[in-house]
Amino acid sequence: MKAFRWLSMLAALLACTALLAAPVDADARKHDSKRQTQTRKHSEKKKQADADRALWLERTRNNSEIMSGKASLYSKDLHNSTTASGYRYDMYTFTAAHRTLPMGTVVRVTDHSNGKSVMVCVTDRGPFVRGRIIDLSYAAARQINLNGRGVGNVDLEVISDENGTPLNADQAYYVRYASGTGRQSIGPFRAFADAATMHEAMRQAHPEAEVVLGSARE
CATH class of the missing domain: 2.40.40.10 (RlpA-like domain)
Structure with a gap:
């Protein structure tokens, strides 16, 4: 009889454990499904953003309208x-x-x-x-x-993409200024931020200095 009661108690305990675990598993599956949906939506948004960026860059490169x-x-x-x-x-x-x-x-x-x-x-x-x-x-x-x-x-x-890089791969930024020997240039810089930093550093000594776009082979 004792063995029977122990077996009955064990069966009841296992049943209760299964009932308690079921909602947790369901919640976990629901959470995983929601996370997968969010990941998919984020991936789709990124693909659309990349496509929009590519389209904008292509139009900008091909459109000479001012x-x-x-x-x-x-x-x-x-x-x-x-x-x-x-x-x-x-x-x-x-x-x-x-x-x-x-x-x-x-x-x-x-x-x-x-x-x-x-x-x-x-x-x-x-x-x-x-x-x-x-x-x-x-x-x-x-x-x-x-x-x-x-x-x-x-x-x-x-003249650039959103990273400040010239749309024309053959061009770069230069900082031009006047010196005793004529016009001088510092560069090339592929990023506008780098040219702007050099420009800032030079402006006190050369107020007329300016950032210009020129051939990267100069």
Whole structure:
């Protein structure tokens, strides 16, 4: 009889264990299924983002059309404020705000009134005034003499991808400046950030220095 009771108790215990374990297994399966769904959705989003990026780059490389509109000057009150890219706005660097171009894209801005150009990196969103297509930092606006006017007609030309790398593989960035022996260049730099850093280091001794795009074989 004792053996029978022990066997009955053991069977009951095993049954209870199975009942308790079942919901846990079901929850685990549900969690795994949810995780797999999230992973699949993330993978699909990444594939779509990569496809969109490839399409945008291809259109940019093949489209020679220049965007035209009004450029405006960032307010000095925004100095050190956080931009849409997460970086702080520094009015003495060569940056800009654009409504749609990917963060990190480099554009050449050419002023209609004097033909002067400057290259800037998109780090913020804006401007949000009708007819304006780009907001320039104080340093960039000053290079094309826009700082005194505040607003001016310009052409925009996309010259890099979102990493600042020139769209044309045969081109690179250079820092050009005047010296006693004539015009000098430092480079090449494949990343705009590297050229901009060198530019910043040289500006005190050579205020007229500028970042330019040229043949990588120079």
